[in-house]
Amino acid sequence: MSARASRPAGPAGGPLAGLKVIDLTAVLMGPYATQMLGDMGADVIKIEAPGGDVVRLIGPSRNEGMGPVFLNANRSKRSVELDLKNAEGRRVLLRLAEDADILVYNIRPQAMARLGLDYASLREVNPGLIYAGVFGYGQDGPYAAMPAYDDLIQGACTLAAMVGQSRGEAPGYVPLAMVDRITGMAAVNAVLAALHERQRSGQGQRIDVPMFETMVAFVLSDHLAGLSFDPPLDAGGYARLLSPARRPYRTRDGHLCALVYTDKQWRSFYRLLGREAELDADPRMASLATRSEHIDEIYAELERTLASRTTAQWLALFRAADIPATPVHDLQSIFDDPHLCETGFFGREVHPTEGPLRTLRHPSQWSRTQPESHRAAPRLGEHGEEVLREAGYAAEEIERLVRAGVLGGTHHEKGEHVGL
The missing domain is CATH 3.30.1540.10 (formyl-coa transferase, domain 3)
Structure with a gap:
């Protein structure tokens, strides 16, 4: 095998430039977290199952598989379409992970173990890897193997009941995938802290960021109230936040x-x-x-x-x-907000395949190493050949993986690999 090429850089001066992230996430929670890492300069390699991240299909689009939810959670990444259920696909993933700094996944740990991609397997090839899982429930309780979605966790963490209580109605959901986004941000915090610890110890570690426990802590920090005391001083709940009259x-x-x-x-x-x-x-x-x-x-x-x-x-x-x-803004008036207009929060970009797009600026402001989008959201498997070449795969090996259906997103035509 040929020697590995140096890692591609993120944006010049990005605070996480030089870090390599393997992104085994789909839908929203994990992709939102890894997009933040990518905006901060990390090289994020998004591994997509054959057919791609299902969120590609949500919302109106100009081209199939490039819907707006995907576009807004997957910028600053490269896409590799890889069949991890195939033994060769697993070997490719392990090879990509050998020099990675971070791996983030959001399928259940039991599924990762069935794929042979549990922490023990990854630690064997890369002891310094930060292995971060974002999924439904902590792995030390009876819910460990249960599936979870944003709506379920809104109900389980008391949020849906309090939404109903504050409106004098039946339980209701917040019209936002807020559990996914809050858990995604918690994962970024945990990963960055683990990177800092690795500077001292030289060792990677496994981090679990469960949705349920994250949201119970998030919600009850406001609403535990008198239940904080033993014996309780009241039945819990922050009265002002629960007032039916607290509304626009x-x-x-x-x-x-x-x-x-x-x-x-x-x-x-x-x-x-x-x-x-x-x-x-x-x-x-x-x-x-x-x-x-x-x-x-x-x-x-x-x-x-x-x-x-x-x-x-x-x-x-x-x-x-x-x-x-x-x-009170709506989805039309928000674009005319004078503050957002003055600060240039909404931008424009021309996507290579999707044409003109409205963009959202990274919300935090840095004096030197400003995070920013440095790559348009990728087409499915757009960077498969590129990433494997960087990992040391020769052209004939890549061709064999494509022909075997292990590596997608490219097709063999007249002796050349061409991105779809």
Whole structure:
């Protein structure tokens, strides 16, 4: 076998430039995590099963397999279509992992073991590998082998019940794959911490990031409340967050989000209304604690008051008084938000196959090593031949893998491998 080529660089100066990530994830949770690593400069090699990541098919698209959910969770990556159920496909994966820094997967650990890609197998070929799994449940309990999706975990972690409670309705879901994204961010945090530890120890390690436990900790940090104490001081729940009146308020011509929260803000609000004497006379308004005890009544009164003027009038008044408020955007008006327009949050790119696309800027701002997208979301198997060449595979070996159906995304035509 030929010597390996040096690793391709991510964006110049990217904070994770020089790191190699094997991405064995699909749908959203894992791809969201690895996209963040890619935006930060890591070389992310996305291994897709034959036929590709199913999320390629979600939403409207110009070309089959390049839907918007896929495009927005898989930039800054290279795609290799590889049959890991084939023994040769497994050997290819192990070879790619020999000099990798991180491997992220989001199928159940039991499936990884059946593929011969459990941590023990990967550690044997690369003791320094950070092996991170994002899946449904911790592996030390009775749910270990159960499947999980965002909706299920929203219900299991008490979130769906509290959404219903706050609306006075049956349990409901948040209209966002928030469990996937929160767990994905937790995985990035864990991986980066493990990389730091590896600098001291020189050793890799296995990290499990389960959706259920991650979300229980996330939700109950707000809502454990009096259940934090033994014996409990109440039945749990953060009253303000659960108030049915905590919602965008109707104004004379639309809706407005406003949060009058601190003592200073409430005084400023009553001053705007010319009713400061009422504030001083109302025992409910004496402190954050007393307001919390009467939050439903207070929010209901706020709602009635805000209905008396237009959204623009209230925004002007609130901003002059330094009271937090914002309009309620929808999927059309968000693109005209003056702050996002001024900061250039929404950009444009021309994808090699999908044409003009709207892009979302990396939200954090860095003084030197700014993360950014450095690769358009890949076509299925677009980089298979390229990645295998870098791993030391000769042209005839790659051709054999293609002919055997182990490596997809390329076809043999007139003696050349051509990306589809």
